[in-house]
Amino acid sequence: MSDITAWFRGRLPADWFEQVPEIGVDREEILVVGRVPAPEQQDEQQDGQGDDTARRQAEAGRIARFREDTRARRMQIADEAERRFGRKVAWGAACGETRTVFTSLAVPVMTRLRQPERQVLDTLVAAGVARSRAEALAWCVRLVGQHEGDWIERLRAALVAVEEARAAGPA
Template identity: 60%
Template sequence: MTDTDTSITGWLTGRLPDDLFIETPEVRVDREEITVIGTIESPELAAGDDDAARRQAEEGRISRFRESTRDRRIEVAREAEHRFDRKVAWGVRCGDSSAMFTHLAVPVMTRLRQPQRQVLDTLVAAGVARSRADALSWCVKLVGQHTDSWLAELRDAMSRVDEIRDAGPTLD
């Protein structure tokens, strides 16, 4: 049986300690990695504190959370990595601040024709990216930002296909 995004999310939702996050975390899954992004309580500030003080307080809260939950997160990650054969990455949101603690940068090989290479080379020459790899990453992020709703619909459709496939007969 292949593990679907929903089965991985379900397992993590049941496995994570109840007091780790203040709401159900966002779980993102791909072939190499499971990313768990949870929300933690924002610190209370004194009246009149400015945005800089708020950001610093949130960063401090995130840092404290990272250190104080490390052992529990490692325990869950080890179980999930063994169960699902994927690495587990962690991130957190606190107020308007967010941070990723661990995550993979996976190399992806591609073949590009000259017009696509010229786009990447222009981004490098303009200082937008340090290399073709950085330029390609930048392009993928840009496309993702501008097509979020379409990509979400596509992911939902693919998830439904996985559910139907998993419900079908198995070959023995």
Template identity: 60%
Template sequence: MRHHHMNSPGFGRPGGWQQAHVPDAGDATEWFAGRLPDDWFTGPATVEVDREEITVVGELPAPDDTSAAAVDGRISRFRESTRPDRMRIADEAEARYGRKVAWGATVGERHVLFTHLAVPVMTRLRQPERKVLDTLVDAGVARSRADALKWAVRLAGQHSEEWLTELREAMKKVDDLRSEGPQI
């Protein structure tokens, strides 16, 4: 018997794809732009939001010596010297948006994420899907089924980014229309 769960709080997601009880983070980019020290990055930080996490990545000024070691040193210096401030800002953002904050830095082509969530995703795969993952593992493309799944999701995301963007915009429009409609 499962039906007794239907009315318990937190079951399902009112509003379809929007997660229940997670504050809206639509203004996170603006909030971080106002909150981050002006001298941290060469321009505005890139702020990415999903249901669990906000990722904040900024471009650092390149060192005169652009060797890999010098660039890694620059990123490491930023990471260490800003840690207490980053933790304080992350706590404020988590209180405001109900999500963890991950930080990263970029120097030229080098991108480093300092901390980020690996959110476990429950999935039930039938044999044909498991065979695909096992083929990727057997071929050495991935170290494990989890890695293979991550690889497949990234690939799908890259090849359908335009479609996914359209889908997100359409979902937002439905949410806006729903909120403007009669309250029943």
């Protein structure tokens, strides 16, 4: 994974992002999300909510401009990376408090669930939280990721340490 991150950090144009981009890697996909400069707010409004709405719109506009202006180069870099690493590349941008992922894979994942777990999914579907069991399961995974993010990060760090120990071990 560090080879992929290093390659992207060396390959991406220096003027695209304000700071080093986030590069997420799994078995199927590489996700590159960089922070673009926030636009300056020219029109100050009196009510705080109007300011927030205007700021969010300006951030979304800046992200859309970045997406259009860099499309050809991003596609070229993605093609190179896909050949080199055998994974699809997805892109995104962050601006202020707005974060947008342009394209990302939705990979089917098979699982076996016993009745109590299926009933949880069916309840979410019946309540209109999700349209299907698959969508309900994705909703549950997102919820765990949000509420147990620190624990998941510690687990990922532990897995990196295990990977390093295996690599340093006997051949």
